[in-house]
Amino acid sequence: MSIQDHARIVNMEYIYNCNDTEALWMLRMKRAPFVRLVQMFKSRGLLEDSIHAVVEEQVVMFLHVVGHNQRLFRVIHKTFKRSMETIIRYFMQVLYAVGELREEMIGICIGAIDGTHVTARVSRSQSVAYRGRKQYTSQNVLVAIDFDLKFTYVLAGWEG
Structure with missing residues (x-):
């Protein structure tokens, strides 16, 4: 196992095992809604584990970008030890998955x-x-x- 793989695993284990306060700071949501969101993506076939990243990591990278207003994917690259191409690919896939839930998750406000x-x-x-x-x-x-x-x-x- 490479040093980057080990760092990535440690980072994700920290996110999986943190308390709700830390999850709120990192993901902008508590752990239970995060788990439900990931399960919803998986059960509807919107996201799948790949040889490069499990769905949880894909969603964490996405939430990190949008929740912390990270315009530069280089910050995510350093945090998650992934290539820029990988980060952008998974960001787009999760963004598409979120868009597919728009009818249920995003209320319509005419006004x-x-x-x-x-x-x-x-x-x-x-x-x-x-x-x-x-x-x-x-x-x-x-x-x-x-x-x-x-x-x-x-x-x-x-x-x-």
Whole structure:
């Protein structure tokens, strides 16, 4: 077993065995919903284990990119010890799988949707994660509402 394979296995074991708080930081979801999501992809045949990566790792790489706003796949390359080609291939496959669940997972909101950054007061140790484009700490807040004010959905919690 190569050093990269060993590092990859250790990284994935850490993710599998972490507590919900750590999972939330890494995956932006707790462990139970992550397991259900992976099972849903597998049971519907949307994703399959390959000789290079199991479905769990494919989904973890995807969640790491979208959950941490990682535009550069090089960061994922270093973390998961995978080639850029492999990361991009699995990212696209998981993205397609998520799209296939759109009818069930993504509610339809006919009306208005707005995302805005609200100034956030956080400890100095967390300030880097909450730094936005405008160089001040902020939290992204997404609001969806219909024009009759019958439905409101607020999603807050993503930094920066």
